[in-house]
Amino acid sequence: MQDIRILVSVDLSEDNTLEVCQAAAAQDSRIDVVAATERLGWGGNSAALIGRVDTPYFFFYYHDDIVLPQYCERMVAALEANPQAASANCSVAMLLGDHDIVPAHSYSGTIAERLVTAYQFPQIPGAPLRSMTRTDIMPKDGVFQTGPDAGLWQAYSFVSTLLIGGEAVGVPDQLYTRWIRKAGYVKGWGTSEYATHRATWERTAAMMVPKILQAVPDKDERQAVLMALGARIEDVLIHAANAPKHQRIPPVHDAFPDVSDDLPTTLSPALSERMEHIRAHTLQLRCDKGIDA
Numbered sequence: 001m002q003d004i005r006i007l008v009s010v011d012l013s014e015d016n017t018l019e020v021c022q023a024a025a026a027q028d029s030r031i032d033v034v035a036a037t038e039r040l041g042w043g044g045n046s047a048a049l050i051g052r053v054d055t056p057y058f059f060f061y062y063h064d065d066i067v068l069p070q071y072c073e074r075m076v077a078a079l080e081a082n083p084q085a086a087s088a089n090c091s092v093a094m095l096l097g098d099h100d101i102v103p104a105h106s107y108s109g110t111i112a113e114r115l116v117t118a119y120q121f122p123q124i125p126g127a128p129l130r131s132m133t134r135t136d137i138m139p140k141d142g143v144f145q146t147g148p149d150a151g152l153w154q155a156y157s158f159v160s161t162l163l164i165g166g167e168a169v170g171v172p173d174q175l176y177t178r179w180i181r182k183a184g185y186v187k188g189w190g191t192s193e194y195a196t197h198r199a200t201w202e203r204t205a206a207m208m209v210p211k212i213l214q215a216v217p218d219k220d221e222r223q224a225v226l227m228a229l230g231a232r233i234e235d236v237l238i239h240a241a242n243a244p245k246h247q248r249i250p251p252v253h254d255a256f257p258d259v260s261d262d263l264p265t266t267l268s269p270a271l272s273e274r275m276e277h278i279r280a281h282t283l284q285l286r287c288d289k290g291i292d293a
Helices: 017-025 041-050 071-081 111-120 151-167 183-190 194-215 219-238 270-287
Strands: 006-010 033-035 065-067 085-095 132-134 168-181
Touching: 006 017, 006 041, 006 219, 017 033, 041 151, 071 132, 071 168, 085 111, 085 151, 111 151, 111 219, 111 270, 132 183, 194 219, 219 270
Parallel strands: 006 033, 085 168
Antiparallel strands: 065 168, 085 132
């Protein structure tokens, strides 16, 4: 597999990770190592890598994940067969996770329909963070935040940018395995307290809302997307440790309407159905938590 380039971003640390990566690069001309001089966090590392991509396609290959040897070939073939698609995702096995398999998912329709689909469920359909992506649809900056405190939820900024960029094609084969370690970053972040989650979502929403406003010109569709995103954030915050008890979670951005507001009547049937699901789930969640709907 000579037609690939492997970019490795090594965050600032006190162990010998950098030396290990540099030794591998010395033996394999496909590998380029980027050494951080300050703590970037996972978002900053991701941004550093995107800024150096010079191939037509790329994907994030996280250090504790596994791809099958045919992953690149199958995913690139799917994009070449679907020129309207900005990304391709496959079924992802969740090793030691809460799900056995996250099935691949094709996103079509309007930008609003694609975004609302992504925000509808706790597990984003198709696990698009692990997509093969067309490089030309992904901005070099403004997608991730730099710093160790930027947090996990900025993954939604990447996924939203991906789906704004175009449709996504789902490849049903399980080509990717995600290892969810008990002591890993995702599990550790999940135990963070309400204030930490809220601060991260506030920063992430500040990045996402201008993109949504620009990408979704129709006022009613835009309202639906913002309502769906606000509901997804509320779901996260309600379940966070030390979340306010029996109180409505304040929106993290002024642009988010409440799910109890009237839905626009001009939405497409597909979008209306998804929004009704989101509304029913959020109102039931509030009821379960003793919060006035």
